Amino acid sequence: MEMCYDGTLVMPSSYAVMSEDEMTYVEGGGWTTYKGNDALLQLSVMAGQVYGCAVAAGKLGKALAAGALTCETGWGLVVAVAASLGLSVCIVAGTAQAVFFAAALLYHRQYKAFDAYSVSIWQWSATLGIRKATS
Numbered sequence: 001m002e003m004c005y006d007g008t009l010v011m012p013s014s015y016a017v018m019s020e021d022e023m024t025y026v027e028g029g030g031w032t033t034y035k036g037n038d039a040l041l042q043l044s045v046m047a048g049q050v051y052g053c054a055v056a057a058g059k060l061g062k063a064l065a066a067g068a069l070t071c072e073t074g075w076g077l078v079v080a081v082a083a084s085l086g087l088s089v090c091i092v093a094g095t096a097q098a099v100f101f102a103a104a105l106l107y108h109r110q111y112k113a114f115d116a117y118s119v120s121i122w123q124w125s126a127t128l129g130i131r132k133a134t135s
Contacts, residue, residue, distance in 0.1 A: 053094030
């Protein structure tokens, strides 16, 4: 791509200079330590994530079965393929969330605290790591 502006760069009178670190910072994600009631609340959120994946997998399994039964119409095949892809994602994500939940539960039981690495996008959130509390 060629630049078509070759004059002096003119900035507005109220601009703010930023370092590269400020410009590349992304909101969200990071390690958080959970102790006491906060740990119990986070464990319940993680259990909800596992349950949500299980419910979604069940609904997608039903859609897959219904699509497979009506495969000769064309739309049944589309539904079956889409449902099978969604089901695969739900199984992988649900298994990962279940493993993280179990690890957090064990750390909480042994150390009364744990660190969780979570990310959120709109109303969706996922736990991507659990470790022994560092603080």
